Amino acid sequence: MSTIAVDLHITDAEWEVMRVVWANTQVTSKEVISTLEGKMDWKQATTKTLLGRLVEKGALNTEQEGRKYIYSANIEEKEAVRSFSNDIFDRICRKNVGNVIESIIKDHTLSFDDIQRLEEILEMKKAFAVEEVDCQCAEGQCDCHLHHHGE
Amino acid sequence: MSTIAVDLHITDAEWEVMRVVWANTQVTSKEVISTLEGKMDWKQATTKTLLGRLVEKGALNTEQEGRKYIYSANIEEKEAVRSFSNDIFDRICRKNVGNVIESIIKDHTLSFDDIQRLEEILEMKKAFAVEEVDCQCAEGQCDCHLHHHGE
DNA sequence: AAATAGAGTTTACATTAGTAAACGATTATT
DNA sequence: AATAATCGTTTACTAATGTAAACTCTATTT
Numbered sequence A, B: 001m002s003t004i005a006v007d008l009h010i011t012d013a014e015w016e017v018m019r020v021v022w023a024n025t026q027v028t029s030k031e032v033i034s035t036l037e038g039k040m041d042w043k044q045a046t047t048k049t050l051l052g053r054l055v056e057k058g059a060l061n062t063e064q065e066g067r068k069y070i071y072s073a074n075i076e077e078k079e080a081v082r083s084f085s086n087d088i089f090d091r092i093c094r095k096n097v098g099n100v101i102e103s104i105i106k107d108h109t110l111s112f113d114d115i116q117r118l119e120e121i122l123e124m125k126k127a128f129a130v131e132e133v134d135c136q137c138a139e140g141q142c143d144c145h146l147h148h149h150g151e
Numbered sequence C: 001a002a003a004t005a006g007a008g009t010t011t012a013c014a015t016t017a018g019t020a021a022a023c024g025a026t027t028a029t030t
Numbered sequence D: 001a002a003t004a005a006t007c008g009t010t011t012a013c014t015a016a017t018g019t020a021a022a023c024t025c026t027a028t029t030t
Helices: A012-024 A029-040 A044-056 A077-089 A094-107 A112-128 B012-024 B029-040 B044-056 B077-089 B094-107 B112-128
Strands: A060-065 A068-073 B060-065 B068-073
Touching: A012 A029, A012 A044, A012 A068, A012 A077, A029 A044, A029 A068, A044 A060, A077 A094, A077 B077, A077 B094, A094 B077, A094 B094, A094 B112, A112 B094, A112 B112, B012 B029, B012 B044, B012 B068, B012 B077, B029 B044, B029 B068, B044 B060, B077 B094
Parallel strands: none
Antiparallel strands: A060 A068, B060 B068
């Protein structure tokens, strides 16, 4: 199963480039450059550097097309987003995952479809829900260890 | 309302320190050092540097207690988590927020209470749900612009 | 064929982050 | 009082990031 470079770290600047590639499937550096020129106010050289670094770290593939390259993503956006979003959960106590999701939901606009879909997922999650999520934090990094229930 | 330094960037290493402070409300550097010693395998100096940087960037308060300092958080964990988690959503198309939440839910263990609470939130969200979330992406960074509905 | 433009590669340079030793001022020990 | 242990501050040094100029081919235009 492709876990190809899921753990590679894509920086903010690089992510801008990745988005262009993901949105277009196949792109030339020229296209990436012009797409980002407006938004990022970068010089061409900056985009070139980023493309180079992304190829280097395996996030992008290149295919020689005549004298130039055609860039394509080597990792799926979904996977990259997932890996990135999991970083949050490494920063908090497992017990708070629910609260964070709650706060995320509150902070964003959702469509009726989104809501329905999420409701379905939650329904399914019930089959695997636990009475209490257990804290995986190191001692001293969260206070779960303090309040043992029914004590 | 306190938006005190909500946008300050707390790095991974610094976050480890923040967690200790958040979990203990009031701590001395010594406590932070010993708490992190095991988990992080840092030298004392490393923790000291981090404490210093956090004070410097306003994430921590210090209170002189005799000759030493008592550190306390100047930003709430909830706010910090929130600000950090919003970074994900700046990397994706608004239309995909629902999918990302979906994937987060799938990836984590939730308690029955969490699920119920989330269901309630979703129920409430229905009042503000939209038919279709609109894409805020820059042209060329997502393909929403391509498939206009009913066209 | 010579000159020019375009594409990728190298080099560059400042800032942030990770990690830590050295230093200076105090306080606690002997 | 002299010495050792502390605690915070300064300094240090490497790697990662952001940003970009310079350079080298190669292809296109004149």
